[in-house]
Amino acid sequence: MIWRKSSILTLALLFIFSTVLAACGGGTGADSGGKTLIWGRGSDSKLLDPAQVTDGESMKVTKNIFDTLVDYKEENTEVEPALAESWETSEDGKTWTFHLRKGVKFHDGTDFNADAVVFNFERWMDKDHPQHKGGDFPYYGYMFGGYKGDEGHIIESVEAVDEHTVEFKLKEPQGPFLANLGMSAFAIASPKAVKKDPEGFAKNPVGTGPFKFVSWKKNNSITLEKNEDYWEKGKPKLDKVIFKSMPDNTARFTALQSGDIDVMDGMNPSDAKTAENEDKLKLYKRVGMNVGYLAFNVDKKGPWQKKKVRQALNHAVNKKAIIKSVYAGLAEPAVNPMPSSVWGYNEKVEDYEYDLDKAKELLEEAGYEDGFKVEMYAMSDPRPYMPDGRKVAEYLQADWKKIGVQVDIVTYDWQTYLDKTGKGEHEMALFGWNGDNGDPDNFLYVLLDKDNTRTPDAGNISFYKSDELHDVLIEAQRSTDKKERTELYQEAQEIIKEDAPWIPLVHATPGLATQSYVKGNLFEHPINWYDLDDVDIQK
Incomplete structure (x- = not known):
């Protein structure tokens, strides 16, 4: 039928x-x-x-x-000039000075200059800015610790030194700062076009x-x-x-x-x-810099709020079968929230093996030996990390039925899906992420830190709020030493594995x-x- x-x-x-x-x-x-x-x-x-x-x-x-101040090289994620021709940073890592490309025009004929850069960043960071309309600029909050006035907000000021020089002052050094500026979310828009219609700009964009x-x-x-x-x-x-x-x-x-x-x-x-x-x-x-996963919404009342239940469900997923059937072999099983192509990956973390007996044992220890019912969101549209969300959900449904967990699968069009998960309306949801800048922070902090549970545009749709993880991730952000950051991100992956706010499913090709x-x-x-x-x- x-x-x-x-x-x-x-x-x-x-x-x-x-x-x-x-x-x-x-x-x-x-x-x-x-x-x-x-x-x-x-x-x-x-x-x-x-x-x-x-x-x-x-x-x-x-x-x-649009263009960004910096971009990534053609062959990798190292940063190279774009709208900024060059830059330097202070010895303490708190001041960044960018020298802008001259003669660049926005599509509406206006000049790209330092004032345009300042306008864009102030619009994003300041919720009281007259053009901070039409959205909460979620990526800005994800990558820079919130917005102006928030405790974790990292950018102290952005100022035009002259027509083609702009200076950023940070409250603390931020290891991924330069890489973050290359992300498409921080592309520079025409101030004239934004001022003309701040709420309509998202439907009539003007860049360089x-x-x-x-x-x-x-x-x-x-x-x-x-x-x-x-x-x-x-x-x-x-x-x-x-x-x-x-x-x-x-x-x-x-x-x-x-x-x-x-x-x-x-x-x-x-x-x-x-x-x-x-x-x-x-x-x-x-070879995708991505992850497809199932997020447990630990803010929603239900059995999945217990760690042992989440661990049990991790044990009850046959990832190899999903990869063979849904992906035709064009994926690898995910163990951590980020792929091994991202530096800082922890190879010592071992996956939850597919073991239904172990899953049943953990459910019994958690008080759910008879199982439970849950609603699972599955995306209706193909995504690079998940070509058929419904089929993946059906595999999970079949696996979990063997341990007494009854799954009701619901789907929505992609825009509705984003809205509902960003607001935390789901109990569990299939989701995924394509890396933006090659930095571990872009996976671990954005997707799993408590800072990014802000609705209606939560990046952390598990709404998992671990103080222990947060402290490690913030320490990693504030370091500019790659070796130190690597060790911290590897520690973070161990915490995530133990708490199991997700089931990391695949890294797709x-x-x-x-x-x-x-x-x-x-x-x-x-x-x-x-x-x-x-x-x-x-x-």
Whole structure:
């Protein structure tokens, strides 16, 4: 019955998308006005103000509209100049001075300068700022210890020294500070455009990036066009980019095979294997800097508030079966909240082995020998770390049934899912994270520290509040010694393993496929895989 309905839906979607896309086609067409790249993706963006964005589908677009002060090198996560040409820091690590690139314009023709940098940071940090509207700028809170007036807020001031020099003063040294500034959330927006409509800016973005925003047809497409005055000479090479929302993975792959789109991500693992054998397509498989996990909401009253229950459920997950079936082998079991590709990974932490007898024993010790009922959120849209959340949930449901735990699976569209989990409405939820800057802080502090349980945009959706973990993570932040930070992050992973606020499930190897005529460094970077400034169409 389920398969019959799924097949009918897929056929319907195939018809709809083939009809819609036939009007434009992929690649360079007579109606495109030059080189147009069409990217088929699993869902729409949520917002296009980078400082408000926490989801990958929005970042995929904002990364191409905006620039940051610093960026990451093409081959790794080391920092290199971007809007800032150079910088220096004081001996105590509390003062950072950035020398800005001259002659850069925002898409509305206004100048990029030190005042623009100050405006953006003050808008993000100060909840009383007249343009602090339309959102709480969650990433700012995640990465800089909250907002102005909060006890943990790390930035004391941001000041323009002259037109092209800006100075940051920190209350304490912050080890990941420079890496944080390269994150797309801290891209610099046009002050003029923000002041004109602070609440509407997220739907009509203006940056300095390689592409300008043109239009947004909600749940359909977002169109960008080339920034002819981009400061990095010779870029971009494309004239137009269209991000097309196509929720069904199979329909999206069929559109790629037929040439209606040029790029797709969120592939079914089985389709990735097919793409690998098609001459007209190119498959990219990236060792992802990601984690897919199940979060227990320990703020919600229920059995999962007991550590032994969480440990029991960790023992009752067959990760190898999930990877074989849902990921077609394109993933590895997760042990820690961050992948081994991130420095500071603790290889000594051992996973909870799949042991149903041990799980039953722990449940009995916790007083739940007869099991219990729980509601589990599963995302409906494909994500790079989880191509089919519903199927993963069904595996967990089947495993847990063997130990007496009854799971009711619920799904929502992606934007509703983000809203509900950010507010803590779930009991348990499947979720995931793609690393932003290659620093352990970006996984451990953002996803599991008590500072990041602020609603409605909690990064820590387990709402786990460990003072012991917090002290370790803050000490690691305030150190600029990588060896010391490594030791602290390894200690943090041991605390997390013992308390089990999550079930770390997988580190996925996401697949992206393009037409063979799409050239450039697309998908080869561990973080900036959606950066299109160097991508070209060569037929």
